[in-house]
Amino acid sequence: MSKCTSDLFDAYRNAYMGLECLVSSESPKSPNESELDWLKRVVNGSLREGVPGGIDIDPLLEAVYRSGRNPLFHAKAGQTFYPPHGEIREQVQELFEKLTLLLVALIQYKYGNHVIRRWASISQAVQDNQTRVLYEFDALQFPVGDDDITMQPEKEIVQNPRRFGQLWAIVRVRRPMSVNFLRNVRFLHEGKDWMEVEVEEDIPLAGVTDLNFEINTARRNVHQPKSFHSE
Numbered sequence: 001m002s003k004c005t006s007d008l009f010d011a012y013r014n015a016y017m018g019l020e021c022l023v024s025s026e027s028p029k030s031p032n033e034s035e036l037d038w039l040k041r042v043v044n045g046s047l048r049e050g051v052p053g054g055i056d057i058d059p060l061l062e063a064v065y066r067s068g069r070n071p072l073f074h075a076k077a078g079q080t081f082y083p084p085h086g087e088i089r090e091q092v093q094e095l096f097e098k099l100t101l102l103l104v105a106l107i108q109y110k111y112g113n114h115v116i117r118r119w120a121s122i123s124q125a126v127q128d129n130q131t132r133v134l135y136e137f138d139a140l141q142f143p144v145g146d147d148d149i150t151m152q153p154e155k156e157i158v159q160n161p162r163r164f165g166q167l168w169a170i171v172r173v174r175r176p177m178s179v180n181f182l183r184n185v186r187f188l189h190e191g192k193d194w195m196e197v198e199v200e201e202d203i204p205l206a207g208v209t210d211l212n213f214e215i216n217t218a219r220r221n222v223h224q225p226k227s228f229h230s231e
Helices: 008-026 035-043 057-073 089-111 124-134
Strands: 139-144 147-151 154-163 166-174 181-189 192-204 210-215
Touching (some): 008 057, 008 089, 057 089, 124 166
Antiparallel strands (some): 139 147, 154 166, 181 192
16 A cells, blocks of 8 residues: 555555554554554564664654654644645655665565565665766757757756756757747757657747756656655
8 A cells, every 4th residue: 555655645654554563463562551662662572683784773663653653643733743745745755765664674574585575776876877877968859840950958967956856957948940839859869869758739839939848857666665756
């Protein structure tokens, strides 16, 4: 459920309930025990060897419970509540990724490697280099009837703020006066096709002198817990 939803907060709630279910299968919560103390007791007990190396488990459980679970499970007046598209979203995203890493590791430890797969990742530096290669195009080509008009654009790679956690590019070019409608444009590198953008219907360009394109990339390993949510 956590991987299927497009809503970040819903994904977090389902991942937390997965952790709660796993912990309860190890040891029930005592009547006078707080939920956070219960989580710490069980994870630091019979599940301790399943905690990934490098994780300081008590502070993580504190954050997962107090900064994630409580505001997303309750909407009581006078208590902390997270609006879906507020500034806190980035913090919830970071907590969600740590929570899912912990959950996958504990499931694998408890039930065996055959139950769930781990995932590999590459560093942000490698991702940045790959993205820069994507932006190595040096010309834009506009089809006009049976002909193509090629233009040299001005290009800017933006590092801050990032989009989807990645570099993105702004491409500016003077509109060729013979191009009256924009339907598609090809990006070339050393005269070869690099990538192409096409819209669903013609965009009229009457009165337009400059064209700006913003190019974004979103990377996701389909085998890892879903980290990108559109809502």
